[in-house]
């Protein structure tokens with residue numbers, strides 16, 4: 001199917017950085033630097049720590065900013081005795097549009113399995129929040145040449161039990177673990193290889209029209225200096241940006257280059 005227009009998405013995953021005052025300052029700078037037209041063409045989102053979200057909400061609502069925001073994790077449970085967890089309903093109440101699910105740092109440091117990631121994807125959809133399902137291989141898997149099959153298994157695991165209509169609401173982010181925070185970016189061709197395979201797998205499992213509708217992002221050492229070459233690949237619809245999203249000027253340049 002040719003010429004399907006997917007709106008580019010640039011999402012800044014702040015990880016465990018910036019307090020709520022710093023969050024306000026950064027979002028204000030982004031809003032000052034990006035025009036409404038740019039934000040209509042490229043969807044721009046920030047994903048701050050939980051403790052910043054209320055402040056970001058107040059700013060975005062108060063000034064009717066077009067910048068979207070979300071969270072970095074969501075509980076698989078709806079409510080109850082789950083100490084430390086944050087539910088989808090709580091995030092929805094704060095106006096979150098997105099939540100990353102299954103980020104490699106959560107898979108690695110919090111032992112998140114594909115089954116848990118799948119439950120979190122469903123929790124997000126149940127609260128009308130777009131899950132950004134993160135997949136991607138470590139260096140050992142890449143060196144064995146098994147990166148495509150490994151990533152597709154994470155994709156299938158994360159989407160298990162969803163209907164094609166639900167899958168269309170999911171954003172997938174391919175983030176090879178060896179490229180995160182290391183300064184080593186996958187080449188645009190490496191990223192396209194896996195992201196093209198993700199789209200082909202979606203076509204096989206969900207049907208061609210769903211596969212064409214799903215946005216697939218690349219993440220891993222994305223900066224203003226390399227984003228254009230990444231975005232030039234046919235199947236890449238945006239970027240999930242870590243370090244470079246903490247700098248307002250750099251993230252602004254990234255959003256502008258997102259088309």
Ligand SMILES: O=C(CO)COP(=O)(O)O
Nearest residue numbers: 013180181220221242243
């Ligand atoms: O993990 C990432 C985004 O989720 C990528 O982080 P860096 O952009 O810092 O490599």
